Amino acid sequence: xxxxxxxxxxxxxxxxxxxxxxxxxxxxxxxxxxxxxxxxxxxxxxxxxxxxxxxxxxxxxxxxxxxxxxxxxxxxxxxxxxxxxxxxxxxxxxxxxxxxxxxxxxxxxxxxxxxxxxxxxxxxxxxxxxxxxxxxxxxxxxxxxxxxxxxxxxxxxxxxxxxxxxxxxxxxxxxxxxxxxxxxxxxxxxxxxxxxxxxxxxxxxxxxxxxxxxxxxxxxx
Numbered sequence: 737x738x739x740x741x742x743x744x745x746x747x748x749x750x751x752x753x754x755x756x757x758x759x760x761x762x763x764x765x766x767x768x769x770x771x772x773x774x775x776x777x778x779x780x781x782x783x784x785x786x787x788x789x790x791x792x793x794x795x796x797x798x799x800x801x802x803x804x805x806x807x808x809x810x811x812x813x814x815x816x817x818x819x820x821x822x823x824x825x826x827x828x829x830x831x832x833x834x835x836x837x838x839x840x841x842x843x844x845x846x847x848x849x850x851x852x853x854x855x856x857x858x859x860x861x862x863x864x865x866x867x868x869x870x871x872x873x874x875x876x877x878x879x880x881x882x883x884x885x886x887x888x889x890x891x892x893x894x895x896x897x898x899x900x901x902x903x904x905x906x907x908x909x910x911x912x913x914x915x916x917x918x919x920x921x922x923x924x925x926x927x928x929x930x931x932x933x934x935x936x937x938x939x940x941x942x943x944x945x946x947x948x949x950x951x952x953x954x955x956x957x
Contacts, residue, residue, distance in 0.1 A: 737813035738865065739763040741805060743795060743854055744822025749873070749922055751777050752931035753819060756939045758786030762817065765808035766790045767801070787812070795822050796845040798853035805857040814861040817942055820851050821873035828887035835886040843891035847874075851895055855902065859911075868911040869942040872899045876919035876955055896949070903948040912945040918952040928953045 740757040742750045745766035754764040754777070764786060768774055774790025781788040789811055793804035809815050828843045855870060862868025877885050878892035896915060903913035916938060923929050929952055937952060 737763060738816035739765050739808065739812040739814065740817040740819065741765045741767060741808055741815045741854075741858065742819045742821065743767045743793075743801070743805075743850070744820065745777065745790075746773065746823070747777060748924075748931045749821060749934055751780070752935035753821075753938055754781055754788055755784065755786065756932075756935040757817065757942075758784070758788065760939070763812040764788040765805075765812050765815070767793050767804050767808065768822075769794050795850035795854075796842065798849050801850060802853050802857040805854060809858070809861055814865055815858040816862065816865060816867065817869045817871070818854060818858050819871040819873065819938065820854055821871075822846065822850070824875070824888050824891075828891070829885040830887060832883045832886040832889075840887060840890060843887035844894065847888070847891035847895040848898065851898060862911050863909060866910050869945070870899070870902060870906075870911065870913045871938055871941060872896070872913075872915040873938070874915060874917055876917060878915070879917050879919075879949070879951070880955055900948050912942070913948065914941045914945075915949045916941065916952055917949060917955075919955050920953065926953075 740762045742753055745768045758764050766774055771792050778788045778790050791804040791808050793801045795801050874892050877889040878896050881889035899915050
């Protein structure tokens with residue numbers, strides 16, 4: 737049995753992705769810092785007949801994140817799909833001229849060290865399976881740097897580069913790497929940015945397996 741791991745899972749997009757992949761027979765592992773929130777989500781999924789478990793980890797602590805993903809695979813089966821989609825902290829979004837080098841430590845830990853640790857942990861299992869999908873979910877500043885959100889703009893650019901390198905290197909091994917850029921806020925009821933709509937988009941990226949960067953909505957002009 738294989739599993740989907742959602743890193744940065746919350747009651748919106750994370751739960752929606754869990755439901756969508758769960759309907760396809762995946763066991764679902766949810767990774768986040770808040771144990772109580774994880775319990776609430778997994779209880780809701782269980783009521784829908786979806787096998788799900790929560791695992792606590794801070795993405796800014798790579799060893800902790802790797803340990804959670806290792807435990808997840810042992811409990812639920814090899815991770816076939818990894819989604820990395822934690823929501824950035826507000827203090828990462830300072831104007832560029834007010835951003836010093838120490839202000840970039842958090843964003844880089846969040847958007848570079850975390851993804852690298854997660855991928856390195858799950859990649860051997862995907863290679864043993866002979867298939868896998870790695871999905872990076874980012875805000876609009878991953879595609880268009882924003883001068884008032886320097887930390888995320890810089891760190892998302894690095895995460896995007898890492899993802900693109902993985903996409904090119906792993907395609908020949910049956911492992912698909914894709915990025916979904918979501919401009920603006922995830923919004924319930926929105927025709928393109930509702931959590932359930934986005935979950936369907938991510939399922940389609942996993943299923944169709946073409947291209948690296950995809951957009952959930954039009955970028956602001």
